[in-house]
Amino acid sequence: MQEFGRLPNIRAAxxxxxxxxxxxxxxxxxxLEQEVVLYAVNPAQHAQAEFEYQHFIAHPGDPKYLAVSWDHGSTANRMDYGKPSSQLLMQFFTGGGPLTMLVFFACVFIFLGWNIGxxxxxxxxxxxxxxxxxxxLGEFWRVFTPSLIHFSAMHIIFNLLxxxxxxGKIENRLGTGTLAILLxxxxxxxxxxxYYIxxxxxxxxxxVVYALAGYTWIMGQRKPEAGIGLPxxxxxxxxIWLVLGFTDMFGLSIANGAHIGGLVVGLLQGVFDSRRR
Known part of the structure; x- marks a missing residue:
């Protein structure tokens, strides 16, 4: 089975x-105690389930869900989807564990400071x-802290999404320790x-994002029962984005070495963990 989403209550789920x-x-x-986790039983249907889940999050009141629920589901679990705004907020906070949220807001605060002088x-x-x-070299934190700096809105939005x-998938399914190692x-x-490039x-x-992508994808291929995967x-x-980074199409200075390095780290860690777990 592969997780494809989380919702705040059983009725919406x-x-x-x-x-x-x-x-x-x-x-x-x-x-779970504060949310409902949804899994696709057949990994081959994961992408379809995730697509519909994203549509449901954006349009929870779509009549098609009510109509089909009436035909196929229990009348006791109908109608109460919750407010879309609160549902999205709940999805945001439950979609990531404490480390996910800590890094997310650290990057946001640094970006805000960057743009106010x-x-x-x-x-x-x-x-x-x-x-x-x-x-x-005595300031050892510098080997990591550049990862928290972002230079533009597109830069930080892409990375933080x-x-x-x-x-969030990795932390919720495999634990904070696994995500901390990848981070x-x-x-x-x-x-x-x-730096050397x-x-x-x-x-x-x-x-880090490319490390997570490589890790999630390889785990989904080699160990789908772990509950994470990337279509x-x-x-x-x-x-495609990695390859485009080597062109001057966007007129941006892109850290291609970091992208490739992160991808290799994620793939290697995924191979190791898929054998160990």
Whole structure:
């Protein structure tokens, strides 16, 4: 089975599950203390289930869910979907564990500081070794902290969306320890590689994101019972984005070394964990 989503209450979950049942998608529901976890029983149907889940989150009042629930489901579990705004907020916070949220908001706060006049001081404090004359090897945190710096809205939005989506899956299913290893290794070794390619003038969580993508995809391929996976279409998008980074199509300075390094870290860790778990 593969998890494809989480909802705040059983009524909303039942409406979606009944609809998917009508589409021939077999689902399993697990009731937790504060949310309901949805699984696709057949991994081959995971992408379809996740697509419908995203539509349900955006349009919980769509009449098609009520109609199919009436035909296939229990009348006791109907109608109460909750307010869309509160449902989205609940989905955001339950979609990631404590480490996911800590890194998410750390990046947001640093980005806000960057844009209200503290860019130079933040880069001096958090940039890689040699970013300033005083940034020496004794300041060991610099091997990781560039991962928390983002230079533009598109930069941080892209990275944090993937961090929340993939990091939250890993932390909720496999634990904070697994995500912490990927964060630390994926946020340090790719930085070292990027430094030797282009010097210290880089930042961003994209190395970690590619580590998470590689890890989630390989675990889904080799150990689907672990409950995480990345559809091939999503992984294909990440590969296309990686290749485009080597062109000048977007007119941006992209840390391609960090992307490749992070991907290799994630794939290797995924191979190791798929054998061990």
């Amino acid at each position: 039942q409406a979606l599950v009944d609809y998917l049942k009508g589409q021939g998608v077999d689902c399993h529901v697990e009731q 503290y860019a130079e001081s933040l880069f001096s404090a958090l940039g890689f070794f040699n970013v300033t004359p005083t940034a020496t 993937w961090w929340w989506y993939l990091g 630390l290794v994926g946020g340090t070794l790719p930085n070292v590689l990027q 282009s010097g210290p003038g880089f930042g961003g969580l994209s190395g 091939n279409s999503y992984m294909g998008f990440m590969m």
